[in-house]
Amino acid sequence: MEGLRGSSTTANPPPPPPLHTVQLMRRVPFNRLFALVYTVAILALFYLHARNLYYSTSLLSFFITLCLLISDLALAFMWTTAQALHLRQIRRKQFPENLNKFIQRNDYPSLDVFICTADPYKEPPISVVNTALSVMAYDYPTEKLSVYVSDDGGSVLTLFAFTEAAKFASHWLPFCSKNNIKERNPKAFFESNYFCFPESEIMKTMYESMKGRVETVVERGKVEDEYITCDEERQVFSKWTDQFTRQNHPTVIQVLLDNSKDKDISGHHLPNLVYCSREKSKASHHHFKAGALNALIRISAVMTNAPIILSLDCDTYSNDPQTPERVLCYFWDPEVRATYGFIQFPQLFKGLNKTDIYAGQFKRLFQIHPPGLDGLRGGNFYGTGGFFSRRVFFGTPSTMSPPELPQLNPYHVVNKPIQSQEVLALAHQVSGCHFEKDTDWGIKKGLRYGSLVEDTYTSYRLHCEGWRSVFCNPERPAFYGEAPISLIDVMNQQKRWTVGLLQMVFSEYSPITYGLRHNGLMSHGYSQIAFWPIWPIPITVYAFLPQLALLNNLSIFPQVKSPWFLLYAFLFLGAYTQDLIEFVLANGTVQMWWNDQRMWIIRGLSSFMFGFLEFILNSLGISTTGFNVTNKAVDDELSKRYEKGLFEFGVASPMFVPLVTAALMNLFSFGWGLSEIVKGKRSMEGVEIQMLLSAFAVVNSWPVYEAMALRSDNGRMKAKTSVIGIGLMWVMYAAGSFILK
Numbered sequence: 001m002e003g004l005r006g007s008s009t010t011a012n013p014p015p016p017p018p019l020h021t022v023q024l025m026r027r028v029p030f031n032r033l034f035a036l037v038y039t040v041a042i043l044a045l046f047y048l049h050a051r052n053l054y055y056s057t058s059l060l061s062f063f064i065t066l067c068l069l070i071s072d073l074a075l076a077f078m079w080t081t082a083q084a085l086h087l088r089q090i091r092r093k094q095f096p097e098n099l100n101k102f103i104q105r106n107d108y109p110s111l112d113v114f115i116c117t118a119d120p121y122k123e124p125p126i127s128v129v130n131t132a133l134s135v136m137a138y139d140y141p142t143e144k145l146s147v148y149v150s151d152d153g154g155s156v157l158t159l160f161a162f163t164e165a166a167k168f169a170s171h172w173l174p175f176c177s178k179n180n181i182k183e184r185n186p187k188a189f190f191e192s193n194y195f196c197f198p199e200s201e202i203m204k205t206m207y208e209s210m211k212g213r214v215e216t217v218v219e220r221g222k223v224e225d226e227y228i229t230c231d232e233e234r235q236v237f238s239k240w241t242d243q244f245t246r247q248n249h250p251t252v253i254q255v256l257l258d259n260s261k262d263k264d265i266s267g268h269h270l271p272n273l274v275y276c277s278r279e280k281s282k283a284s285h286h287h288f289k290a291g292a293l294n295a296l297i298r299i300s301a302v303m304t305n306a307p308i309i310l311s312l313d314c315d316t317y318s319n320d321p322q323t324p325e326r327v328l329c330y331f332w333d334p335e336v337r338a339t340y341g342f343i344q345f346p347q348l349f350k351g352l353n354k355t356d357i358y359a360g361q362f363k364r365l366f367q368i369h370p371p372g373l374d375g376l377r378g379g380n381f382y383g384t385g386g387f388f389s390r391r392v393f394f395g396t397p398s399t400m401s402p403p404e405l406p407q408l409n410p411y412h413v414v415n416k417p418i419q420s421q422e423v424l425a426l427a428h429q430v431s432g433c434h435f436e437k438d439t440d441w442g443i444k445k446g447l448r449y450g451s452l453v454e455d456t457y458t459s460y461r462l463h464c465e466g467w468r469s470v471f472c473n474p475e476r477p478a479f480y481g482e483a484p485i486s487l488i489d490v491m492n493q494q495k496r497w498t499v500g501l502l503q504m505v506f507s508e509y510s511p512i513t514y515g516l517r518h519n520g521l522m523s524h525g526y527s528q529i530a531f532w533p534i535w536p537i538p539i540t541v542y543a544f545l546p547q548l549a550l551l552n553n554l555s556i557f558p559q560v561k562s563p564w565f566l567l568y569a570f571l572f573l574g575a576y577t578q579d580l581i582e583f584v585l586a587n588g589t590v591q592m593w594w595n596d597q598r599m600w601i602i603r604g605l606s607s608f609m610f611g612f613l614e615f616i617l618n619s620l621g622i623s624t625t626g627f628n629v630t631n632k633a634v635d636d637e638l639s640k641r642y643e644k645g646l647f648e649f650g651v652a653s654p655m656f657v658p659l660v661t662a663a664l665m666n667l668f669s670f671g672w673g674l675s676e677i678v679k680g681k682r683s684m685e686g687v688e689i690q691m692l693l694s695a696f697a698v699v700n701s702w703p704v705y706e707a708m709a710l711r712s713d714n715g716r717m718k719a720k721t722s723v724i725g726i727g728l729m730w731v732m733y734a735a736g737s738f739i740l741k
C-alpha cells in the first residue's frame, strides 16, 4: 500500500506504476460549446412563445401556445439536466496487472457477493445458479470469497437448486481455473466455444443433468424424495411446512459450502455459499429488494464481514473472472478508499435482438450518462454490478452511524466459523422481521427505503452525504444481465421505475430541493433520471395537439418561409443529431438508435403515464404498489418472434391503448392533410411542421399498425385493445373539433 502515492524518501525512485488513471473526454469542449449555442436557441424559442402568448388573438390560440410552452419547458428542463452530464465526462482506466506491485494475493481483502432473487417462476432457479457459479469461480482466493443468495421468494425450489449448485461447483471451479476460462457462467460457456478443452464434454453432461434435476423440481413445484440425497438435506427441506408461505415464514439460513471445510475435486477450498431467506410476516413491511439487501448486509456481517460487497441481481452474471482485481485497483488505493463508496460497472445485456427493438440496453442510462455523473461526483448505482465498501452503509465518510450490535460494525473481525451455533443464532436474529424496528436501517444505514428505485435513490443519497464513486467500464464487460423481451414486461418494469422515481422526486430528498443545496450540478444530473416521469407531458402534447390542429385546419407552428422555422429545425435536428452521435460512439448502430428513440416515445405515452397515475393513486391512498419482479422466464414462441424483431403485444393491456390512439391519430391527420393538399383544397403553407411531425410519428408507429392489421401470430394486438384505442381516437377527434373549430 505504501509507495502508491510515490511518497518514498530515497533519491529519485522510479515512480510507482499506476493502478488507475482518469482523463477528461475529448468531446467535452464540443459539448460545452454546443450547450452554449443550444441554450441561446432555447431562449429564442421561449421568446417566441412569450410573444405569441402576449399577442394571442383568442382564448384558443392562447391555450395552444400555453400547451406548447409547458411542453417545451419540460423538454428544456430535461435538456439542461442532460447538459449537467455533458460538461465533465471522464474516462477511467485500471491496471490490474500492476496490482502485484502493491499487494500479494494472500493479502487481498475478503469479498462478500450478494445475489437477490424473489420468485422461482419469474426468475428460473437454474439461471440464478448460473449467476452464482460465475462469481464463485472468480479468480480470487476462495478463502476470501463468500456468496450469499437472498431468496425473497422463500422457495424450497431455489434452495434445492443451490444444493445442486454446491455439488456442481466442486467440478466447475477447478475446471475453469485449470483451463483459464474467461466465460465462467456454465450456460454461456456451453453456448460458446466449450469444445476446446478435454473435459468439456463431461462437464457439459454434468451440467445438463443438474439443469434437468433443477428444472424438473421447479416444474413439479416440490422436492420429491428421489431428489434428496441425504438426511441433512431432508431436514433442511422439511422447514417448508404447510404454514410456510412466501409472505409468512421464519428465517432460513443454510450454509451450503463452507470455505474452511469444503474442497473441490482437485483439493482446493471452495468459497462460502450461503442461502438466506429472511423472515417474513404479513404484519411488517419488507421494503422489497432494499430490505433484502439490508438483511444480507447484516447476515454477512455476522458471518464473514468482508470489507467489500458486490451486489448482483439474479440475472447478472460475471463475464470476467478478473473483475475483483480491477476493483482492488481502487479499493486498495488508500486515498480512494477513504471517500469512494462504490465502484459501479455498466449494466450490459445478453439476449437482445439485433436492433434492440425495446431499447433494453438503456444506452443513455447505463453507458452514455454515467461518465458525466462520474466527472461530477461519481457514477450512480444501478442495483446490480456494484462493488461497495461495507463502510458506506454506515453513515457519511466522516461520521459513522454506529450499528446496533458490535458484530455488525464494518470493522469487526469475525473470529468464529460461519457454522458455529453462535454465529448462526445471531444471523437469524439480524434477519428477523423486527430487527429494524426503531433503528435507522433504511434511513441512515444501508440501502435507503421509500423508493421503488432503491438503487438510484440510495446512490443519490450517498453522493449527497459526501461519498464518491467510480464508473468502471472496462473493454471486456464485467457482467451481463437480461432485459425483458416482451413489451408488456418492459412496460411494467418502466411503470415501476416511474413510481419509484416519483417517490424520489416528491421525497424530502428531492434532487431539485435537497440535492441542489448539497451539490448543485450533481443533483441536476440526477434529475435527468429522476424526472423521467415528466416526459409524458411533451410527448403527449406533440403526439396529439399538432395533429388535432391539422385536422381542424389550424396552423400552430411557424411556416417554412419564416426565420423561426430555422429555429425549430435547429432545435429538433440539433438534439437528435447529438443524441445519434453519442449513441453511435457508445457502440450503437443507427437502427438501434432509431428503436431507442421510438421506445422513448412509447414509454412516454404509456408506462410513464400509467406510472404517474399509479403514483397519484398511491399518494391518495387508493392503491398500493409493490415491487413487481420483471419476468425472466422466456417461452420459445415469444423468443422466436422477438428474434425476428416483432413487437409483442399479445395481451390486452390498457398500457397499449395510448399507443394505438396516437398511431392512428397521426396516420389520420397525415392522410387527411395530404389528401387536402393533393386535392388542392389547401396548401402546405403553415402546416409544414405539423405534416412533418405526423409523418415522423407514422414512421415510428409502424409496429403498431403491423400488430393491428397485418399480423396473425399470437403477438398481434388484441382486438379489444384496438377497438378501445380507435374509440378513444374518435372521442379525442370529436372533442378536438368541438374546441378547435
Ligand SMILES: O=c1ccn([C@@H]2O[C@H](COP(=O)(O)OP(=O)(O)O[C@H]3O[C@H](CO)[C@@H](O)[C@H](O)[C@H]3O)[C@@H](O)[C@H]2O)c(=O)[nH]1
Residues within 6 Å of the ligand: 116, 117, 118, 119, 123, 150, 152, 287, 288, 289, 292, 312, 313, 314, 315, 382, 383, 384, 452, 453, 454, 455, 456, 493, 500, 627, 628, 629, 630, 631
Ligand atoms: O422484493 C423483492 C423484489 C425484487 N428483488 C430482486 O431485485 C432484483 C431486480 O428485480 P427486477 O425485477 O429484475 O427489476 P429490474 O427493474 O429489472 O431491475 C432494475 O431496477 C431495480 C429497481 O431500480 C434494481 O433494483 C435492479 O438492480 C435493476 O437492475 C431481482 O434480482 C429480484 O430478485 C428482491 O430481492 N426482492
Ligand SMILES: [Mn+2]
Residues within 6 Å of the ligand: 313, 315, 482, 630
Ligand atoms: Mn432486472
